[in-house]
Amino acid sequence: MANQREELDGSLSVDDPILSLRNASVTFDEGNSFVLNDVSLDLGRGEILGIVGESGSGKSMLAEAMLDAIPDPGVLQGEIIYRPDSDTDIDILELNKNELRSMRWEQISMVFQGAMSSFNPTMKVGAHFRETIQAHDADVKAGMSRAREALADVYLDPERVLDSYPHELSGGMQQRALIALSIVLEPDILVMDEPTAALDLLMQRSILLLLEDLKEKYDLTMVFITHDLPLVAALADRMAIMYAFDLVEAGPTDEIIDHAAHPYTRALLNSTPNLDAPLEEMRPIAGQSPAPINVPSGCSYHPRCPLADEQCRSVDPHFHDTGEAHGTACFHWQQARDDIELNYKASVSANPNTPARGDD
Known part of the structure; x- marks a missing residue:
């Protein structure tokens, strides 16, 4: 089932990685269930990397693996290398508990799914900021000053928000307050797991715009995890692209959007509503993604793939170079481009919409 890669494909590697995963796997049930299957990937310093896939594809496990935050009884294996500078390699899986606690939030921070479940409802938002600052032995006065600045940077009234309980804020305000909390200790990397999933379309776009601003001001490297490929394409x-707990395609955003090579990626694009295609042209992906205990042999996508043949059913495809730092784990990637037509005319990433920013 594992797909060992001694050398990374060009689409999975970068020249100046700030974080590198090598053969990262997460198992449950004493190794019988893979929820992350031998993933290798570089995160480039200063880039925004979008991780995309259906629910249950392993995206959240990949995010938690980056911080060595897999919940018990999960077991994480492989290498997770953090490089605060080009001359320093830190193996996150070799850190002790105190070192790991210090690294989280200070160097690598995460915005988890669902802002409401991330806040303690009995504590005011200001108490969450103070608790985080104190837990990392930082100066509280200076930290709260940064908290007010971060809240203002996400278009919130700092004093109102800090003095509010989470339920007194709208969903969009809670999400932005959580983003501000995640950057209060000025980390290098911000990992966001479905940060816009519970928000309406206007607020989703507003969050994306403010993330662009935060990236520039705080010099952040970002990982944005979502099931909505066109949404993250603008950022x-x-x-x-993840499927069945592994990566199946990777490359520059415009290449993925305009020249997707894996049948699954093309199916994802065709199943997502967009302004360029009539509703009747939307095509839901047939079948279901596999459970961790029942991943098919060969290419894991073959039961749902219209191009699958005997080779796909028996052999796990390695990454094929499709050009332009773009690669895919598919034997029939050229045929996929010819036979699986995309249902839109223009690049989704060239979206001219500029939503307003507000408190609701």
């Missing part, structure tokens, strides 16, 4: 420099 990400590069994309990695």
Whole structure:
């Protein structure tokens, strides 16, 4: 089932990685269930990387693996290398508990799914900021000053928000307050797991715009995890597509959007509503993604793929170079481009919409 890669394909590697995963796997049930299957990937310093896939594809496990935050009884294996500078390699899986606690939020921070479930409803938002600052032995006065600045940067009234309980804020305000909390200790990397999933379309776009601003001001490297490929296309420099707990395609965003090579990626694009195609042209992906205990042999997508043949059913495809730092784990990627037509005319990433920013 594992797909070992001694050398990364060009679409999975970058010249100046700030974070590198090598053969990262997460198992449950004493190794019988893979929820992350031998993933290798570089995160480029200063880039925004979009991780895309259906629910249950392993995206959240990949995010948690980056911080060595897999919940028990999950077991994480492989290498997770953090490079605060080009001359320093830190193996996150070798850190002790105190070192790991210090690294989280200070160097690598995460915005988890669902802002409401991330806040303690009995504590005011200001108490969450103070608790985070104190837990990392930082100066509280200076930290709260940064908290007010971060809240203002996400278009919130700092004093109102800090003095509010989470339920007194709208969903969009809670999400932005959580983003501000994640950057209060000025990390190098911000990992966001479905940060816009519970928000309406206007607020989703507003969040994306403010993330662009935060990236520039705080010099952040970002990982944006979502099931909505066109949504992240307006933000990400590069994309990695996940299916059945592994990566199946990766490359620059425009290459993925305009020249997707894996049948699954093309199916994702065709199943997502967009302004360029009539509703009747939307095509839901037939079948279901596999459970961790029942991943098919060969190419894991073959039961749902219209191009699958005997080779696909028996052999796990390695990454094929499709050009322009773009690669895919598919034997029939050229045929996929010819036979699976995309249902839109223009690049989704060239979206001219500029939503307003507000408190609701």
